[in-house]
Amino acid sequence: MATDPPPRAQLPLDEELSTVFARMSGLLLTEETVESALGVVAALALDTVPGSVGAGVTVIDHRGRRVSSGSTDPRVEQADALQYEFDEGPCLTAAGRRELVRIDDVATETRWPRWTTAVRSLGVRSTASAPLVAGNRSLGAIKVYGEQPAAFGSHSEQRLSMFAGQAALFVANAQTAERARRLSDDLRGAFRSRDVVNLAKGVLMGKEGVSEEAAFQLLLAHARTQGASVREAAQTVVTAAARRRR
Numbered sequence: 001m002a003t004d005p006p007p008r009a010q011l012p013l014d015e016e017l018s019t020v021f022a023r024m025s026g027l028l029l030t031e032e033t034v035e036s037a038l039g040v041v042a043a044l045a046l047d048t049v050p051g052s053v054g055a056g057v058t059v060i061d062h063r064g065r066r067v068s069s070g071s072t073d074p075r076v077e078q079a080d081a082l083q084y085e086f087d088e089g090p091c092l093t094a095a096g097r098r099e100l101v102r103i104d105d106v107a108t109e110t111r112w113p114r115w116t117t118a119v120r121s122l123g124v125r126s127t128a129s130a131p132l133v134a135g136n137r138s139l140g141a142i143k144v145y146g147e148q149p150a151a152f153g154s155h156s157e158q159r160l161s162m163f164a165g166q167a168a169l170f171v172a173n174a175q176t177a178e179r180a181r182r183l184s185d186d187l188r189g190a191f192r193s194r195d196v197v198n199l200a201k202g203v204l205m206g207k208e209g210v211s212e213e214a215a216f217q218l219l220l221a222h223a224r225t226q227g228a229s230v231r232e233a234a235q236t237v238v239t240a241a242a243r244r245r246r
Contacts, residue, residue: 034059037174039070041167045142046072048163049128051151052144056080057132058091059140059171066092066140075122076145082118089115094129095141100157102128105149126151130164134172142167200234203241 038057046055054073058080060066066084071077083089089112090101103109104126106116129143142164146152152160197219204215223233 034171034174035069037070038171041142041170042070042072042076045144045160045163045167049144049152049156049160051126051146051148051156053147054124054145055143057140057142057167057171058083058095059132060095060138073145075124076143078122079119079124079127079145080143082115086112086114086118088112090127091129091141091143094131094143095138098131098133098138100128100130100161102126102152102157104152107149123147125149128152128156128160130157130160132164132168132171134168137172139168139171139175196231196238197234200237203237207241 038059042055042057046052049055054071054076056071056073056076057069058066059069071080079089080091083092090103093099093112094101103116106119106125106127109116124145124147126146126149127143129141131141132139142160144152144156144160197216200219201212201215204210204218205212208215208218210218219230219233219237222228222237223230226233226236228236
């Protein structure tokens with residue numbers, strides 16, 4: 001079994017991890033995508049939990065799809081891929097049961113036989129996984145891997161659990177921010193589409209001497225003839241009108 005660090009390491013973790021959490025909070029102010037943000041989270045987890053040689057985040061979306069992000073080591077990616085392939089493993093269990101899961105040695109672990117057998121060839125011997133829970137939502141799990149048996153003890157569990165609690169809030173906020181950016185982009189695109197459609201209707205009204213409704217029907221006919229969207233047909237009308245003015 002793993003031995004805990006000497007008493008000096010048993011300082012309040014709020015102090016030990018304050019700098020880590022500050023780095024997370026600062027990242028939220030940037031234009032990082034969720035993917036790159038999770039990369040930073042994994043790197044911070046690697047630095048935070050002694051004995052780790054690799055770390056990563058598994059995010060489970062609203063459809064139940066599992067996605068590995070921010071893996072710090074190719075072995076983490078491979079170990080995660082094997083969990084998804086076999087539909088078993090410590091990280092998936094941590095996310096599903098919302099509890100920390102630790103393996104001291106994959107060579108003697110019996111809970112996930114297919115995964116533990118397959119992962120031995122990667123040089124991974126021990127692992128700890130903590131759930132990412134924000135409010136009543138299970139977002140996934142964060143995990144660290146060790147090359148030696150019993151790389152993680154109870155102090156490691158405590159550090160990882162506290163880290164995961166803050167990381168879950170960070171991930172939830174990053175996802176919300178990215179959804180807001182996407183919605184903003186979609187709205188801008190919709191307004192651009194509306195503007196070009198209105199311009200095209202104006203061109204057709206002036207050219208054909210028809211009403212706005214009739215101009216829109218003409219635009220629909222153009223779209224059907226061209227096998228294009230209304231926006232694409234409108235852009236063609238506007239571009240052709242601009243060329244005639246030159």
